Amino acid sequence: MSNPIVQQFFDEPTNTFSYVVRDPESQSCAILDSVLDFDYAAGRTDVRSADQIIEYVRSNDLTVEWILETHVHADHLSAAPYLHEMLGGKTGIGAHICDVQEIFGKAFNAGTEFERDGSQFDRLFREEDTFNIGGLEGRVLHTPGHTPACLTYVVGDAAFVGDTLFMPDYGTARCDFPGGDARTLFQSIQKVLALPPETRIFLCHDYKAPGRDEYAFMTTVAEQRASNVHVHEGVSEEDFVKMRTERDATLDMPRLILPSVQVNMRAGHMPPAEDNGQVYLKVPINLF
C-alpha cells in the first residue's frame, strides 16, 4: 500500500491546518479542511487562503477528487464551495452531519429551505467506509466527541484526525460544543491510538503549547501514546473525562463560532439572500 504526499497550509488567524493529500503514483489529490477567510467586524469574506491551495494544485497539475471536511468546524468557515467551483472534486463529511444540522438548524431557526439530511454534500461517510484518491485507498473512522460528526480519514500511513488529538504537548480537543461529549472523545481517541505506531498524525489545529516557539502540524501515534499530556498511555477514561470537563468550563467560545456553524452546516454555503438580495448571518442572543 502506498503512502500519500501531504502538503500543509496554515491559517494563523484561526490556527487551522488545511491539507492537500496526493497520490504519489498519479496526479490525483484530496483537499482537507479548507479555510475561507472572514473579517467578522466587516462581515467580509476573502479567498486568499483558498487561492494558495488552488495555486498549489494548478502548479503541480493535480486533479482534485475530493474536498473533505473532518467535521463541522466552529472556528473557521469552509472554502469548499469556492474550491469545488474552481477545481471540481466531490465534497464529503461524516454521515452524522445530520445530527449537527438538526442541532444548529434549530439554534439558528433556519427555514424549511435548510435540508437536515446532509444532501448539501456529495458523500456522507460512515465508520469503515473507503474511498480512493487515485491509487490510494482512504478509510474512515468515526471519531465523535468534539462533535457528533467528527471523522478521521486514514490514507496509507497518514491519519487526518480533525479535532480529536492536538500535538502531544497541547493535548486534545474540547468537548463542550452542542453534541460534544468527553467520554465519547476518549473512546474515539483510543481508535486513533490503535493505528500502527508509525502512523503519521496530521492535526487540524495547533496553538503552540507554552514553551514551544514553532507551530507544528504532524506527530505520530507512538508519540501521542507516549506523551500526549491528556491521553498518554495510563490515563484512565475517568481521569480524562474529569480533566476535559473541568478544562472546558474555563474556555471561551471560539471567535468565529457563530458565523462558522451557520455556514459550515450548509457545507460552506451562505444562507439564502433575504428579499432585498442581501445575505445575512445571525447572532442568537444569550443562547450559547
Ligand SMILES: [Fe+2]
Ligand atoms: Fe473543530
